[in-house]
Amino acid sequence: MDEKKIIFSGAQPSGKMTLGNYLGAIKNWTELQNEYECFFSVVDLHAITVPQEAKVLRENAMKLLAQYIACGLDPEKNTIFIQSHVKEHLELMWVLNTMTYMGELSRMTQFKDKSQKSEANLNAGLFTYPVLMAADILLYQTDLVPVGDDQKQHLELARDLANRFNNRYSPTFKIPEGYYPKGGARVMSLQEPTKKMSKSDSNENAFILLEDDPDTIRRKIKRSVTDSEGVVRYSPEQPGIKNLLDIYSALSGKPVDEIVKMYEGKGYGDFKTDTAEVIVGALEPMREKYLYLLNNKDYLEKIYSEGAQKAEAKARKTLRKVYRKVGFLERKY
Numbered sequence: 001m002d003e004k005k006i007i008f009s010g011a012q013p014s015g016k017m018t019l020g021n022y023l024g025a026i027k028n029w030t031e032l033q034n035e036y037e038c039f040f041s042v043v044d045l046h047a048i049t050v051p052q053e054a055k056v057l058r059e060n061a062m063k064l065l066a067q068y069i070a071c072g073l074d075p076e077k078n079t080i081f082i083q084s085h086v087k088e089h090l091e092l093m094w095v096l097n098t099m100t101y102m103g104e105l106s107r108m109t110q111f112k113d114k115s116q117k118s119e120a121n122l123n124a125g126l127f128t129y130p131v132l133m134a135a136d137i138l139l140y141q142t143d144l145v146p147v148g149d150d151q152k153q154h155l156e157l158a159r160d161l162a163n164r165f166n167n168r169y170s171p172t173f174k175i176p177e178g179y180y181p182k183g184g185a186r187v188m189s190l191q192e193p194t195k196k197m198s199k200s201d202s203n204e205n206a207f208i209l210l211e212d213d214p215d216t217i218r219r220k221i222k223r224s225v226t227d228s229e230g231v232v233r234y235s236p237e238q239p240g241i242k243n244l245l246d247i248y249s250a251l252s253g254k255p256v257d258e259i260v261k262m263y264e265g266k267g268y269g270d271f272k273t274d275t276a277e278v279i280v281g282a283l284e285p286m287r288e289k290y291l292y293l294l295n296n297k298d299y300l301e302k303i304y305s306e307g308a309q310k311a312e313a314k315a316r317k318t319l320r321k322v323y324r325k326v327g328f329l330e331r332k333y
């Protein structure tokens, strides 16, 4: 029997999950879990490249784990774990650091963006962030990496590093491929629909959180920025309406054309009310499960502990090979 192909992905516990994270990432993961052997990590080591308060980071890591499961990732089928629990990620990162060129890292657009925004915190971790991400991926001999297209450049580095190591020593790492959402599903801000919906936005009306209650969702959609055309149409000139149509379509499974037809001759009021109900209908069962899971800390701890053990066993194998090829002495006791 053919072995299942391997998937690795992760999200940072740097805030609360938004509808953007769900439609751009986790929803895809749930669709892949039956066909592949999957590793999904809460990447807390990446999160501290931006200052975090310890208590909040711990809470967010637990919440993100609960969201993974509430959104439909089955802990029986997948390996779900906390990145900082598997130290091999850091050990492989060190080796890869010594093979990564400064020039490669300074060309990364995420680094350029983030370093401009946080000049006061231009730490080395922000610079080597992509090398840690490469280590995450390569440790598990990953075939496919489902991420939003903002991560393409980082994935390219992981591929380059894998090839570089394989050529310098001998074949060791699988070369991973990216797996991007169909149609590039990028959910936009509800307040400035030309910018992506981001959990770190200072305006709470700009995003919908997976943990928002139905009334909050209705209020945010009602206040979402549209335009003065007054016609529900899928056009780049109406980015607010276009974004709501994309969300409506992704969550209901109805094609955009069909939704546009349903609102012919009607104003934005009806369309917004119905869009809000589609979102509430999709998120409410997940929110209930999420709240239930958060009250079951023992269960969550069991999942992440078992996950770390499974992940470690796989990671250990790759790291042992790497250490041998690089020329480190083997431990004898």
Ligand code: ATP
Pocket (backbone or CB within 6 Å): 010, 011, 012, 013, 014, 015, 020, 021, 022, 023, 024, 025, 146, 147, 148, 149, 150, 151, 185, 186, 187, 188, 196, 197, 198, 199, 200
């Ligand atoms: P921030 O919003 O603070 O910039 P982030 O949400 O982009 O952070 P992660 O939590 O690491 O950072 O992202 C997890 C995944 O969610 C990534 O694969 C990313 O591509 C995807 N993602 C994030 N925002 C959106 C969005 N608005 N639309 C679609 N996908 C998104």
Ligand code: LTN
Pocket (backbone or CB within 6 Å): 008, 009, 010, 011, 012, 043, 046, 132, 133, 136, 137, 145, 146, 147, 148, 151
């Ligand atoms: N940088 C990623 C999160 C991440 C990741 C990974 C994604 C860290 N390590 C490995 C896929 C594979 C982001 O989505 N912001």
